Amino acid sequence: MAEDLVIYAVLHQPRRLRLPAEPIRNGAKPEEIEQHLFDEAMNEHYFHKVATWCYYPATEMFLEFANHGLKFSIGFSLSALRQAEMWDAKLFSLLRKLAAHPNVELVNVEPYHSFLPLVDLPAFAKRMAWSRGNLERLMGKRPEVTDTTEMLMSDPIYHALNSVGYRGALMDGRPWVMEWREPTHLYHQGRNLMLLPRHYQLSDDVGYRFSNKGWWGYPLMADAYSHWVRQAWGDFVLLAWDYETFGEHHSKDTGIFDFMKRLPDEFAKRGVTTLTPSDAIAKYSEASHELPLPAFPSTWAGEGGVEFFLGNPAQQAVFQLMLEAYNKAQLTKDKKIKDLALWLLQSDNLHLIQWFGRSGSEAEVSAYFTPKEWWNLGPSGIIWEIQQVYKNFIRALDHYL
Helix, strand or coil: CCCEEEEEEEECCCCCECCCCCCCCCCCCHHHHHHHHECHHHHHHHHHHHHHHHHHHHHHHHHHHHHCCCCEEEEECHHHHHHHHHHCHHHHHHHHHHHHCCCEEEEECCCCCECHHHHCHHHHHHHHHHHHHHHHHHHCCCCCEECCCCCCECHHHHHHHHCCCCCEEEEECCHHHHCCCCCCCCEECCCCCEEEEECHHHHHHHHCCCCCCCCCCCCCCHHHHHHHHHHCCCCEEEEEEEHHHECCCECHHHCHHHHHHHHHHHHHHCCCEEECHHHHHHHHHHHCEECCCCCCCECCCCCCECHHHHCCHHHHHHHHHHHHHHHHHHHHCCHHHHHHHHHCCECHHHHCCCCCCCCCHHHHHHHHHCCHHHHHHCHHHHHHHHHHHHHHHHHHHHHHC
């Protein structure tokens, strides 16, 4: 039975597109193109909304945990930190305080939460090396462990991360990846980079199912949940959640904060010790196991594969436009233009249209995150206008070639 527990939460906010798409005049400067691509007023509105219901109470909760000796890890996309720095200096300071706590490990994530690891691995490796130093400048700590985007992991992604010197990387412990192995051990594929698999069932009991009244485990109580974690067979359990789980995905009135605040005592009663990811690597690296990674990327989204993001024709069309926009931008040699193309690679732009032509719980989650302001365009109109944003950007690059 697992005596050790590793906790990870990742905070991200997307940079939403401006819909309906706006035409971009020939010869427009990068700053003008940027204004046509992104709806910063909408982004600010949603940031303040989520900050009120989630970021402030969740950060205060995590700080309380850290002050009482609980160890855990936090990841921030640069996309989210950029918004906090621009629109809520008090929150940005609070996040920096949390990251600086000695009981908190800072985990690096792909800066823009983009699909760069699926598009350009050499560029992805450089970005992950750059973001390490950038996070140290912003948050005061240098990460030794990394996440990617939506916890993407594959054989090529592993080698890209290993090439820039990280000690460990997080992945989702899906059965199709783990095969006969348990997600409760430390793994490696090469000699250096260690893999920490997320226990997706126990994580999703909180992340997705906590407020689901149709779930057999509802209502989930802290004593029962801590017992499940303690009874898991293996060395350690990695629980990983979206930061927005606390107050946004599950509102305060579901009891999510009361549940979380009872967990430390319940874990302590059962002899569960909390570790940071680096602690787990230090403790278990000598006993780590070989894990051959697949060529197809795994993810913590949906059923654990990229079909969550590329499973319908609308997503596939937008992804093709992402590729065209990114590659054409590289030809311009213009640093700002190339940066805009990276923003257009955000995974959110495919997540937000997962619902197209689909039904069920995953489609409902995707529709929930689609800005309500877009729905007056109609489902087909949303898809059309998103495509037009990319097409307008691609045409605007002719001036730079």
